Structure formats: structure tokens, C-alpha cells
Amino acid sequence: MKYISDLILKMSSVDRRWIFLVIALSVILPLYFPLGLPIRPTPTTQQVYDTIDALPHGSKILVSCEYGPSTKPEIHPMVLSVLRHLFKNEHKVYVTCLWPDGQFLASEALDLVGRDEYGLTYGEDYVLLGFRPGNEAVVKGIVSDIRKLYTIDAKGTKVTEIPMMNGVNRFEDFDFLFSASAGYPGTIEWVQYAADPTNVPMSTGTTSIQVNEVMPYVAAGQVQGILAGMPGAAEYEALIGVPGIGTSGMDAQSIAHLVIVLFIVLGNVGYLIERNRSKKY
Amino acid sequence: MFGEIFGAWVAVFLTFAIFSFLYKDNPFYKIAEHIFVGVSAGYWTSMFFWTQIQPNLFGRLWPSAQYSDGFWYGIYNFFGMISSSIFPEGGIDKGHDMHLTYLIPFALGIMMLLSLFKKLSWFARWGIAYTVGMAAGLRAYGYLNSNVLGQIRGTIIPLADPDLPMFSLLGASHFNNLIILVGTVTGLLYFFFSKEHKGNFGKVTRVGIYFLMISFGASFGFAVMGRISLLIGRFVELITYSSAQYHHATLWVLVIMVGLLGYSAYNDKDNPETEGS
Amino acid sequence: MLWKRHIPILIVAVIGSLTLFGWFIDEPNIKAFVNDDATQWFDILASFAIFLGGFNLLKMQLQKVLRKKQGWQYSLFAIGGFILAIIAGFFYKGNPDVAWGTHVTADGTLFKWIFMYIFAPLGATMFALLAFFVASASYRAFRIRNFEATLLLVSGIIIMIGRVPLGSSISSWFILYLLVLIGGIAINSVFKNKQYTAIFVSVGIIIVTSAGSSMGWPLDQPGIFYLPHLQEWIYMNPNVAGTRSIMMGIGLGIFATSIRYILGIEKSYIGE
Numbered sequence: 166m167k168y169i170s171d172l173i174l175k176m177s178s179v180d181r182r183w184i185f186l187v188i189a190l191s192v193i194l195p196l197y198f199p200l201g202l203p204i205r206p207t208p209t210t211q212q213v214y215d216t217i218d219a220l221p222h223g224s225k226i227l228v229s230c231e232y233g234p235s236t237k238p239e240i241h242p243m244v245l246s247v248l249r250h251l252f253k254n255e256h257k258v259y260v261t262c263l264w265p266d267g268q269f270l271a272s273e274a275l276d277l278v279g280r281d282e283y284g285l286t287y288g289e290d291y292v293l294l295g296f297r298p299g300n301e302a303v304v305k306g307i308v309s310d311i312r313k314l315y316t317i318d319a320k321g322t323k324v325t326e327i328p329m330m331n332g333v334n335r336f337e338d339f340d341f342l343f344s345a346s347a348g349y350p351g352t353i354e355w356v357q358y359a360a361d362p363t364n365v366p367m368s369t370g371t372t373s374i375q376v377n378e379v380m381p382y383v384a385a386g387q388v389q390g391i392l393a394g395m396p397g398a399a400e401y402e403a404l405i406g407v408p409g410i411g412t413s414g415m416d417a418q419s420i421a422h423l424v425i426v427l428f429i430v431l432g433n434v435g436y437l438i439e440r441n442r443s444k445k446y
Numbered sequence: 447m448f449g450e451i452f453g454a455w456v457a458v459f460l461t462f463a464i465f466s467f468l469y470k471d472n473p474f475y476k477i478a479e480h481i482f483v484g485v486s487a488g489y490w491t492s493m494f495f496w497t498q499i500q501p502n503l504f505g506r507l508w509p510s511a512q513y514s515d516g517f518w519y520g521i522y523n524f525f526g527m528i529s530s531s532i533f534p535e536g537g538i539d540k541g542h543d544m545h546l547t548y549l550i551p552f553a554l555g556i557m558m559l560l561s562l563f564k565k566l567s568w569f570a571r572w573g574i575a576y577t578v579g580m581a582a583g584l585r586a587y588g589y590l591n592s593n594v595l596g597q598i599r600g601t602i603i604p605l606a607d608p609d610l611p612m613f614s615l616l617g618a619s620h621f622n623n624l625i626i627l628v629g630t631v632t633g634l635l636y637f638f639f640s641k642e643h644k645g646n647f648g649k650v651t652r653v654g655i656y657f658l659m660i661s662f663g664a665s666f667g668f669a670v671m672g673r674i675s676l677l678i679g680r681f682v683e684l685i686t687y688s689s690a691q692y693h694h695a696t697l698w699v700l701v702i703m704v705g706l707l708g709y710s711a712y713n714d715k716d717n718p719e720t721e722g723s
Numbered sequence: 724m725l726w727k728r729h730i731p732i733l734i735v736a737v738i739g740s741l742t743l744f745g746w747f748i749d750e751p752n753i754k755a756f757v758n759d760d761a762t763q764w765f766d767i768l769a770s771f772a773i774f775l776g777g778f779n780l781l782k783m784q785l786q787k788v789l790r791k792k793q794g795w796q797y798s799l800f801a802i803g804g805f806i807l808a809i810i811a812g813f814f815y816k817g818n819p820d821v822a823w824g825t826h827v828t829a830d831g832t833l834f835k836w837i838f839m840y841i842f843a844p845l846g847a848t849m850f851a852l853l854a855f856f857v858a859s860a861s862y863r864a865f866r867i868r869n870f871e872a873t874l875l876l877v878s879g880i881i882i883m884i885g886r887v888p889l890g891s892s893i894s895s896w897f898i899l900y901l902l903v904l905i906g907g908i909a910i911n912s913v914f915k916n917k918q919y920t921a922i923f924v925s926v927g928i929i930i931v932t933s934a935g936s937s938m939g940w941p942l943d944q945p946g947i948f949y950l951p952h953l954q955e956w957i958y959m960n961p962n963v964a965g966t967r968s969i970m971m972g973i974g975l976g977i978f979a980t981s982i983r984y985i986l987g988i989e990k991s992y993i994g995e
Contacts, residue, residue, distance in 0.1 A: 177863075181859040181863070182468065182469065184855075184858060184859045184862055185468045185855045185858075185859065188677075188854065188855055188858045189855075192674065192677055192678055192681055193681055196678070196681060196682065196685060197685075202888035202889060202891075202892055203888060203891065203892070204888050205888075205891045205951065207886075207951070207955060208616060208617075208955060208959075233843075233846060234838075234842065234843030234844070234846050234847045235676065235846040235847045235849065235850040236676070236850070237679060237843070237847065238675050238676055238678055238679025238680075238682070238847075239672065239675045239676070239679075265490065265493040265494070265497070266838070266842075266843075266846075268828050269828060269835070269838055269839075272828060295497065295828070296493070296497055297497065297498065297766060298494050298497065298498050298766050298769045298770050298773070299498075299762060299763075299765050299766030299769050300769070301581075301584050301585075301588065302580065302584065302761075302762035302765040302766060302769075303762070303766065305584065305758060305762055306758065306759065306762045306763070308758075309754075309758030309759060310758065310759055313759045313763070314759075314762070314763075316501070316502075316505075316540050316541035316542055317501060317540050317541060319825070319828050320825055320828075320829075321822055321824055321825040323540075323541045324541065325541065353592075354588075356592050356596075357588035357589065357591065357592040357593070358584070358588055361591060361592045361596060362591070372672050372675075373668040373669065373671040373672030373675060374665075374668055374669050374672040376668050377661065377664055377665045377668055377962065377966050378966070378970075380958070380959075380962065380963055380966055381597055381600065381963055381966050381967040381970050382592070382596070384600055384626070384959065384963040384967070385596055385597060385599060385600025385601075386600065387592065387596055387600070393668070393886070394668070394671055394672055394675055395671070395675035395678070396671065396886050396887055396888075399888075410679075410682065413682070414675065414678040414679070414682070415887065415888050416888070417674075417678050417681075418671070418674055418675065418678060418887050418888075419887040419888050419889030419890075420889070421674045421677075421678075421854075422670065422671070422674065422883045422884060422887050422889065423884065423889060424858075425670060425674075425857075425858050425861055425862075425883065426880050426883060426884060428858060428861060428862040429861050429862065429865050429876065429880065431862070432861070432862045432863065432865060432866070433865070433866060433867055433876075436866045436867075449836060453836055453839060453840030454840070456840050456841060457839075457840045457841070457843075457844040460841065460844050460845050460848070461844050461848045464845065464848040464849060464852060465848065465852065467852065468852070468855055476794070476797045477797060477800050478845060479797075480797045480798065480800040480801040480804070481800050481801070481803075481804040481841065481845065482804070482842075482845040482846070482849070483780065483801050483804070484780075484784070484800065484801035484802060484803060484804025484805035484806075484807075484808070485804035485805070485807065485808050485837060485841050485842055485845070486842065486846075487776065487777040487780045487781070487805050487808070488777065488804065488805040488806070488807065488808025488809045488811075488812065489808045489812075489834075489837065489838065489842050490773050490777065491773060491774055491777040491808070491809065491812065492808060492809065492811070492812025492813065492827060492834065493812075493827055494769075494770040494773045494774070495770065495774070495812070495813075496812070496823075496824050496826075496827045497827065498766055498767060498769075498770040499767065499770050499771075500824060501824065502763060502766065502767065503767050529813075531813070531823035532813075532823070534823075545760070547760065548763075548764075548767075550764070551763075551764040551767040551768055552767070554764075554768055554771075555767060555768055555770070555771030555774075556771075558768070558771045558772060558774075558775050559771060559774060559775055559778065561775065562775065562778055562779060562782060568726070568727045570775070571727065571731040571992070571993050572730065572731055572734060573768050573771065573772070574731070574772075574992050574993075575730075575731035575732070575734040575735045575738075575992060575993070576734055576735075576738055576764065576765070576768055577765060577768050577769065577772070578735050578739075578984060578992045579734055579735035579736070579737070579738030579739035579742065579984070579985070580738055580739070580742050580761060580762075580764075580765045581981075582735070582739045582742075582743075582980075582981040582982075582984040582985050583738065583739040583740070583741065583742025583743035583745070583981070583985065584742055585977055585978075585981050586743050586977070586978050586981035586982060586985070587743060587746045589973075589974040589977040589978055589981075590974060590975075590978045592974075593970050593971060593973065593974030593977075594971050594974040594975055594978070597967050597970055597971050597974070598971070600967070601967065615946045615947060615952045615953070615955070615956045616952060616955055616956070622956075622959075622960050625960045625961055625964060626960055626963060626964045626967075627964075628964070629960075629961050629963075629964020629965060629967075629968070630964045630967050630968050630971075631968075632968075633964060633965050633967070633968025633969070634968045634971060634972065636968070637968070637972045654968070655871060656870075656871065656874055657961050657964050657965040657968070658965045658968070658969070659871045659872075659874040659875045659878075659965075660874055660875070660878045660957065660961045660962055660965055661878075661961070661962045661963075661964075661965030661966045661969070662875050662965070663874065663875035663876060663877065663878030663879035663882070664878055664879065664882050664957065664958060664962040664966075665966075666875065666879040667878070667879040667880070667881075667882030667883040667886070668882065669857065670854075670857055670858075670861070670879075670883055671882075671883065671886060671887075673850070673851070673853045673854035673857050674854050676847065676850045676851040676853075676854065677851040677854040677855075679847060679851065680847055680848055680851040683844070683847075
């Protein structure tokens with residue numbers, strides 16, 4: 166027993182680079198040797214799916230991409246899944262970006278899903294309006310007069326020459342908003358300046374870190390459900406039946422979490438042993 | 447194709463250079479860090495210029511729809527001789543009408559840039575004052591409406607609804623609604639520092655702290671989840687770049703970097719004064 | 724004084740009041756200005772602020788090189804990176820079929836190449852690095868020193884495990900056995916009596932085993948010990964309550980601070 170206690174205490178002061186190595190292996194090994202753990206959607210993810218599924222076919226959907234390459238692993242899979250769901254239900258998709266890097270990633274997602282998978286036509290089925298700087302001022306601009314803010318789309322085409330922009334003048338002309346958000350500006354700004362004042366329904370997908378900030382809006386009914394980080398993206402992929410990066414990363418996520426929990430437990434066991442010994446002596 | 451393969455090798459090198467910081471601070475990491483700083487600044491400057499300044503500012507000062515041979519477009523033509531990409535012939539065609547009032551933000555913007563010079567540093571105050579005023583006006587309404595009134599509305603939930611069960615793990619119930627109400631009120635009371643937290647009030651605020659600790663724990667759990675997700679994303683890309691299509695970039699760069707760092711560590715072992723942190 | 728102090732304060736007061744009351748005024752000209760032009764001006768100034776940051780960075784790095792300060796060699800990489808991005812943004816498209824302006828988003832341009840193979844990997848890896856430090860910090864510093872810290876730790880662990888597929892594969896009976904074991908350790912540390920501990924653990928195991936056998940060992944029953952359900956309850960109830968109270972406090976604080984700025988009481992933006 167004393168030998169085990171001494172070993173645990175010794176491990177408490179191990180060089181942190183060994184911990185880094187264990188974390189790296191706990192992520193890499195499941196990527197090479199997947200476990201195939203089943204993915205069960207949570208109620209908040211199901212709520213997003215049900216809300217989008219209930220929209221009448223051909224609705225005008227605003228998808229706002231506010232994420233960058235640093236948060237791509239969490240948000241991009243959910244954007245791809247939501248786009249697949251929207252295009253499957255024949256909705257018209259309008260994409261804006263509050264982050265500059267979001268435009269590249271939105272373009273990538275639309276090309277992959279809209280153009281390559283569904284064979285849809287740019288300008289008739291989907292349009293990338295693009296990025297505008299100004300944070301919440303952009304959201305306000307979209308609410309009041311989208312045509313003053315977006316005179317051209319991301320490809321430089323005048324908005325007046327894009328067929329699907331007919332009849333779209335302000336935020337209330339949209340039937341639904343999905344915000345894929347990694348921080349500021351993002352979901353919170355859409356809730357405060359767009360959804361709440363106009364009562365246009367919205368859902369969101371956020372990074373895991375932002376989930377807790379947004380949860381009160383979900384609980385209060387201001388946001389219809391939330392896709393929480395990569396697990397949320399994997400759950401949505403399971404719901405639409407098209408597994409992607411979110412699903413493939415879940416085994417690694419599970420094992421890494423387990424390893425971190427074990428580290429925390431081990432650290433606390435060492436702390437308790439040390440505390441008991443110092444009380445004794 | 448060469449651009450893609452070369453780009454993959456560059457991406458892998460930069461990724462491992464950042465990860466090498468886990469071993470210790472080293473020149474690879476410092477180089478990658480400085481490249482990131484420089485490229486970010488240049489990238490955002492270009493992006494904001496071409497998506498905002500050129501179409502929305504210059505496009506409103508010199509729209510092609512109102513091009514003429516007068517003095518105003520004479521200035522435009524002069525700029526056009528310097529850069530025909532930014533000021534194309536015949537005006538800027540972005541669907542705007544002329545709004546000379548946009549000279550005001552243009553002037554404020556130039557004043558902001560002039561503040562780079564120490565003697566003119568106060569120039570930036572006007573532009574900053576405009577953005578501060580605008581943000582203050584926007585946020586006062588937004589936060590009060592959504593974060594305060596909206597949340598109060600969300601907390602007014604039924605405690606005696608006969609259709610609700612007494613307790614349920616998933617979905618609404620009397621117990622869950624009571625937890626939300628008690629937690630919100632006691633949490634808010636904890637932040638009331640005008641009264642000392644002792645006696646019965648202290649007991650109530652203690653309950654508030656417990657709810658706050660639970661939400662901090664949940665935030666910690668989500669923070670870990672987010673970071674691990676990003677790590678998974680990086681490793682997925684490195685695995686992609688280890689394939690034959692990219693000439694096994696990941697493996698080669700890893701071997702070379704580990705070799706160089708190992709050699710440096712071996713030399714530092716012989717010369718302990720030169721060892722870093 | 725007038726130019727450096729009074730005029731900025733006046734600008735904040737006028738623009739702030741206009742923006743705030745613009746939510747409530749229906750006069751078309753004011754609404755048009757507040758909703759359209761004022762926001763465009765904000766965007767333009769935000770862009771200039773980015774330029775200011777970029778040029779300031781360049782100035783600092785150049786000064787470091789010219790004055791040969793420590794680490795000046797690395798500043799050459801920063802300057803080189805900036806120049807490369809500016810060349811790609813303003814001088815060399817790389818794809819002649821794309822117009823200036825749309826080249827920042829179009830395929831096949833040097834700008835897009837820089838984004839995909841330099842900017843994106845660097846940004847993503849910087850963030851991913853934190854995963855290692857979170858794990859290391861959790862191991863070394865996360866200690867259950869008191870009841871509040873224990874609450875934080877337990878809710879964090881339940882969220883971490885309950886939210887991933889592994890959590891839904893862990894039977895609630897495993898959690899029950901774990902609780903019996905933890906209870907035994909707690910009994911031992913309080914009473915320091917091996918007999919009490921043995922009785923508690925044995926009785927606990929017998930009860931859990933009997934209940935499990937009679938129910939047929941369902942994975943997700945009893946629901947309160949099934950991690951995904953437990954984490955969902957924590958996530959939607961006590962967590963929402965705590966986060967909501969923080970959010971309301973912050974909301975009131977921001978409202979008060981915004982009014983202070985508009986009334987000219989807060990003047991930190993001019994250095995006072």
C-alpha cells in the first residue's frame with residue numbers, strides 16, 4: 166500500500182512533457198484504430214434538427230458563418246451537415262460572414278455540398294453574400310436594409326443581378342437563421358440585434374467553449390437548440406445519416422476525455438495522500 | 447499540383463514548429479510565431495481593404511454611375527494612375543450612388559492612421575470616439591433587451607403547472623423549474639455586494655456560489671472538449687499530409703525536426719549554461 | 724483641449740445617443756442614418772483600425788531590426804510574412820482570370836494559398852496547443868480543496884464524460900458500483916474503522932447487484948446514474964441558472980457602462 170502511495174506521489178511531480186505525450190497518443194491512436202462508439206443525439210441537437218425539418222420547403226434561410234481555421238474542426242462539420250439538410254429540403258440558402266476567414270470556409274462548404282454533391286446553381290439555389298466588417302453593426306445593417314450593406318456578393322456580382330435576391334430586402338424577409346459561431350461577433354449578436362427584435366426563429370452551432378454563454382438563450386427559447394462543438398456536429402451527422410469529420414473524431418474525443426479525467430483523479434488521489442501524510446507527521 | 451504539395455510541406459513544417467514548443471521554446475517555434483504575426487497583419491489588412499474600403503468607401507465617393515470629367519473625378523484619375531487595380535478606369539462599379547458625406551469617415555480614418563506619428567497620436571481619438579459611441583448605443587439596448595429582460599422572461603416559469611411532472615431528468619418538471627428559479631435568484635444575490643454576506647443572507651449567497659461553481663465546472667468541461675476537438679482537427683490534417691500524394695510530408699518533417707531538436711538537446715546537455723527554460 | 728478632449732467626448736455623446744434612441748424613434752431620416760450610414764461609417768472606421776494595427780506592428784518590428792534588439796532576427800520573418808501577404812493582396816493575384824477585389828476569396832490566387840497553407844495551419848495549431856496545457860494544468864493544479872472545488876470538479880467530469888459517445892456506453896450500474904466504492908473510502912476516512920467500511924461496501928455491492936439482476940442490467944436505468952442523462956440535467960438546470968445569473972449581472976454592467984460613456988462620465992478611450 167505504501168509502495169502504491171509513493172508511486173502515486175512520484176507521478177504527481179512527473180515532467181509535464183510526459184503528460185503531453187500521453188495526450189497526443191490518446192488522440193492519435195483512436196484516429197488510426199477507430200472504436201466505432203455509437204453516437205446518440207442530445208435533446209438540444211435534436212431540437213435544431215426538428216426546427217429545420219419543420220420549415221416549409223423552399224424557405225429562405227440565412228446561414229451566417231463566423232468561424233475561422235482555428236475553430237474549423239468544430240464548426241465546419243456542422244455547417245456541412247446543416248447545408249446538406251437545408252439543400253435536401255430544397256431551401257434557398259443565403260450565406261453571410263461576420264468573420265473575414267469565415268468567407269473562405271463558407272465558400273469551401275458551399276462548393277462541396279451545394280455545387281458538387283447536390284449539383285445546385287449559384288445565384289438560384291444558394292448565394293454567398295460574403296464578409297463585411299463592423300461586428301454587430303453588420304447585424305443591424307442586415308436587419309434594417311441588407312441591400313445597402315451588400316451591394317455585391319462575394320464574387321463581385323451586383324446583388325440586383327442575383328435572381329434569388331428578389332424580394333429579400335431585410336432580415337425579416339428570411340424564414341430562419343442558422344448561426345455557426347466561434348465567438349465574437351456571433352450567436353449572441355444575432356440574438357440581441359436580429360432574432361429578438363424581429364422574432365425570426367434561429368438556431369445555432371457554436372464551439373464547445375461558447376456553449377455555456379449561449380445556453381441561457383436556448384433555455385429561454387430565444388434560440389431553438391444548439392449544436393455544441395464537435396460532439397454536436399457528430400450528433401447532427403448521425404441525424405442526417407451522413408457521417409463526416411465530426412463522427413470520425415468522436416472516438417479520439419472520448420479517449421482523450423477519459424485520459425484527462427483519469428489524470429485529474431490521479432492528481433487528486435496524490436493530493437489526498439500528501440495531505441493525510443502531512444496531518445500524520 | 448506543385449503549389450498544393452509545396453503548400454502541404456509548408457503547413458506541416460509550421461504545424462510541427464508550433465508543436466515543438468511543447469518540448470521547449472526553440473528557434474522553430476519563434477520563427478513560426480513571427481511568421482504568423484506578420485502574415486496575420488498583412489492578411490487582415492488586405493481583406494478589410496478589398497471587402498470594405500474599396501467597394502463601400504471609395505465606391506461611394508467615386509461611383510462609376512456618376513463618372514464625369516470634373517475636378518472630383520480628376521482626383522480619382524490621378525489615384526488611378528498610381529493603382530489601376532484599386533481605382534479602375536471610369537469609376538468604381540459596386541452599385542452605389544455618390545455620397546460625399548462619406549468623406550467624414552474617410553477623414554476620421556486618415557486621422558487614425560496619422561496617429562502612428564507620436565506628435566499626432568491624439569488624432570485617433572475622434573475615430574475611436576465614433577466607434578465607442580456607436581458601440582455604447584448598440585450594446586446598451588442589445589444587452590438590456592436580450593441579456594436582462596429576455597433572461598428574466600425565461601426565468602418566469604411555472605412552479606405549479608398540473609401538466610408538469612414532479613421530477614424528470616430530461617424536459618421540464620416542477621423540481622427543475624424550482625432549481626432554475628432558486629439558482630438564478632441566489633446567483634444574482636451573490637453579486638450584490640452592497641450588503642455583507644452574513645447571517646441568513648450569507649446562507650442564501652452560499653447556495654448561489656454552489657450554482658455558480660456547477661456552471662464553472664460545466665464551462666471547464668466544455669473548454670476541455672473544445673481544445674481536444676481542435677487538436678483532433680490538426681492531427682487529422684497531419685495524417686492526410688502523411689500520405690504518398692504529399693510525399694509523406696508529415697513523416698519527413700517530423701524526423702528532421704526531432705533530429706535537430708534532439709541534437710540541440712544533446713549539445714545543451716554538454717553545455718548546461720546554454721540550456722533554456 | 725477642445726480638439727483633444729471636448730470634441731471626442733461630444734462625438735461619443737451625440738453618436739451614442741443617436742444610436743441608442745434610434746431604436747425608439749420612427750423618423751425616417753434619423754432611422755436611415757442610424758441603421759444604414761452610421762453602421763457603414765462604423766465598418767469603415769473598424770477597417771482603418773485594423774490598418775492602424777497592421778502598420779503599428781510593422782513599425783515595431785522594423786524598430787526592433789534597426790536597433791538590433793534581442794531576437795531581431797525573428798522580426799525579419801514577421802516583416803517578411805507581412806510583405807508576402809501585402810504582395811498577394813495588392814500586387815500579385817496569381818490567377819489572371821479573377822478580378823481585383825474578388826481575388827481575396829477566389830480559388831487559385833496567391834492570397835488563398837497563403838490562407839490555406841500558412842495562415843490557417845498556424846492559427847489552428849496555436850489554438851490546438853492549448854489542449855496539452857489544459858490537460859497538464861488539470862493534472863497538476865485541479866484539487867478538491869473544499870466543497871465548492873469538489874462541485875466544480877464533479878460537474879466538469881460529468882459533462883466531459885457524459886457529452887461524448889464513451890459516456891453513453893458506460894452503464895449506470897458501473898457508476899453505482901463506483902459510488903459504493905467512493906462511499907466506502909469516505910466512510911473509512913471519517914470513522915477509520917475497517918469493519919464499518921467492509922460492511923458498507925459489502926451491503927452496497929449486494930444491493931446494487933440485486934437491483935441490477937432484477938431489472939436485467941439496462942444500460943440507461945436508473946436514469947439518474949446514466950451519465951448522458953445526468954449531464955443533460957446538469958447542463959439544462961443548475962448550469963443554466965448559474966450562467967443566467969452571470970449573464971444578467973454582465974448585462975446590467977454593460978448597460979450601466981454604456982450610459983456612462985454616453986453621458987461623458989467614463990473617458991477611458993481618451994486616456995483619462
